[in-house]
Amino acid sequence: MSLGADAASASVVSPIHIIDAIGPFFRGYDRRVINWSKIPWDHVGRQGAAWWEQVCRDLNVLARQAASWGFNTVSIDDVAHLALHDMVEPDVRHRIERYRAEMRRCFAVLKKAGLNIHVTMDVFSATPWLKKSLRIARKPVNVYLAELMDRFLTDFPEVSGIIVRIGESDGKDVKDDFHSQLVIQTPEQAREFLLALLPTFEKHQRLMVFRTWTVGAYPIGDLMWHRDTFSRVFDSIVSSALVVSMKYGESDFFRYLPLNRNFFRTSLPKIVELQTRREYEGCGEYPSPTGWMYEEYARELRQAENVIGCMVWCQTGGWVPFRRLAFLDAEAVWTDLNTFVTIRVMKDGALVEDAVRAFAKERRLGDADALLELLRLADECIRELLYIEEYARQKLFFRRVRIPPMLQVYWGNIFVSHSLRRLLRYFVRDADAALRSARRCLDNLDRMMELAERAHVPVKDIEYMRDTFRLLALSREYYFAEDSADIEPRILAAKVEYKTKYAKRGLRPRYRIKTDFKPLLLNPRYLAWAVQFLMRRQRGYRVVDRIVVLDGLSLIYRFIAARKPHWIPGFASKSAMGVDVVFK
Incomplete structure (x- = not known):
């Protein structure tokens, strides 16, 4: 060397x-949630x-x-x-x-x-x-x-x-x-x-x-x-x-x-x-x-x-x-x-x-052309319904991390919450486009059922995708539609139906749907200020990042973790390495 x-x-x-x-x-x-980051040696040793x-x-x-x-x-x-x-x-x-x-x-x-x-x-x-x-x-x-x-x-x-x-x-x-x-x-x-x-x-x-x-x-x-x-x-x-x-x-x-x-x-x-x-x-x-x-x-x-x-x-x-x-x-x-x-x-x-x-x-397998069409439709569903395209295309950084282009789905969890609604409405200006793409993707999923039969690939997988993505479409409606007064009970009903269907013995693992419709008591203007202060749209660090966001937030987070640990969501603090690693 x-x-x-x-x-x-x-x-x-x-x-x-x-x-x-x-x-x-x-x-x-045999665990409900598996850590796939490396071989589970505690399991292997037995x-x-x-x-x-x-x-x-x-x-x-x-x-x-x-x-x-x-x-x-x-x-x-x-x-x-x-x-x-x-x-x-x-x-x-x-x-x-x-x-x-x-x-x-x-x-x-x-x-x-x-x-x-x-x-x-x-x-x-x-x-x-x-x-x-x-x-x-x-x-x-x-x-x-x-x-x-x-x-x-x-x-x-x-x-x-x-x-x-x-x-x-x-x-x-x-x-x-x-x-x-x-x-x-x-x-x-x-x-x-x-x-x-x-x-x-x-x-x-x-x-x-x-x-x-x-x-x-x-x-x-x-x-x-x-x-x-x-x-x-x-x-x-x-x-x-x-x-x-x-x-x-x-x-x-x-x-x-x-x-x-x-x-x-x-x-x-x-x-x-x-x-x-x-x-x-x-x-x-x-x-x-x-x-x-x-x-x-x-x-x-x-x-x-x-x-x-x-x-x-x-x-x-x-x-x-x-x-x-x-x-x-x-x-x-x-x-x-x-x-x-x-x-x-x-x-x-x-x-x-x-x-x-x-x-x-x-x-x-069966018809290769049918398989290709199915994959093209699935690709569109992933890009436009699993992700929200307008948000996903934005370049955002927090401290030393590029913020993921997906907020409402994380590993095996789908989040539907008022706080996410506020945040997504801040970042997504064309709500109509987001709603239209969701409806188009649901049409894709119906078409994919037929294509799966022709391609001789598992139709049940497409059915599962359709059931899951219908929940995503409902959450999209909650986030962006202005005239859906009954959307919360519809989401809760769909959540129960999804859980019941896939909780039956012998059926596949399912996403967990985590809902929280409690209003976020934060003025939209203050939310905008917080986002602009904490996040940046450039790779390079701003003066405020070097003075406050990189070092100051580490001290603030440690204080909160020690004095007010209940302020930190359980999912964020217990999952993987824990959210605290971002503040080191």
Whole structure:
């Protein structure tokens, strides 16, 4: 590893097309809401030989299918549960030894299918004992991690690389020996980490895939979109071991996001992260086609230097009740279709239409033209009813985060509230257009039922989509219609009907509909002032952001969390890492 003015002298890295392989490890994981961010090790640790045999069989199916489609690498969790170090307590080391033995068998299955193996790693995952031991020994985290990587890469020659995540840690629901935390808080610390660890990867001739994904915490929190932060981390670093991995947009896996401009700001090898099991768009419970969106990104990425592939998340991401397993469940047809089309578009430059027809032929589906029409109608429904287009197209930032282009749906929840009504009416000026698009999408869904029969794809999935999107259309009416005096009881009645229909034994998981019609006692003028003060429409920080919003709000939030915790919604404080991370 070296420092230089021009990273173009770095060694050429072969194309990488990664698919995640965590799905088999969720077999038998019976929870209403599942954290799909990584393998549930607390669940895995309780399993016996028969379960591990099933995992190997599932991995064989997944790996052979993925390889035949064009993927050459799999991602799988995780270094903390597979790497041995003397500072880890003996009982945890004993469990690690068992995981290592079982995962070696899994790795053998993946290698036999012709796939390279990349293992994920959070910086930094530790047990309470390990953190205490590092403090007593006064050993810096980077030194410990360099030792850990050296041992791990020696012990596992079948592993081709490590996928490093620095900007997000485990959710609050994770109960495990290891729990990750955010220890890299500044661009300088991120750079120090790279300089400390890359020599180890170069020594072993393995890759470090460094993800720029962050959730907005600390000064490093804008790494994924801020050009200066990105430059302070990567400028002049040259290494044959480094690949930079970026999500396609400046936020999470949403639509209506322009391509991340950081792809054009470094000559280091880069891959683009894409998601085919759309965690904010139903997780494959109904069609949410990504092909045309990714086709557009692929065209733009041809102008960027040294983009060497993609990382496709087909199972990872989100806290949801939905549980279809990509590649393994016949019901996961929509995720499988997205994944097939994505790799054909990104790797081979195929047209979406040709890829869809090829998938229909491979899966022996029905009328491919009917399937294509269904997907076009579904794409319109997602863009115009799951999202509110006028709001979604607005560029909004709060502190170090680009605000998601979707407000009323989050993972497995649909929110219908007076506060959202006020907020959306502030941002959406053409209410009539929003209402018309909702009605048009409902017509699409009726047409999609017929097309699904012709295409030989699950009609029940379209019925479920229609039932769910009717609730979205009712909420749209609540938000924007001026002459719907009975809208609240209609929403509540529809909510009960939806819950009753999909709560029956053996039927699919459903969205939770969270309603709150209590008026927000805030003058619209004050709401406008608050929005203009707290949010900005530019990437760069304003003076008020640097003086008040970045630092001042952190102090205010900590005061509220300590003195008035009931002011913070339970969903926001308990979900994932908790909303407090945005204020760090």
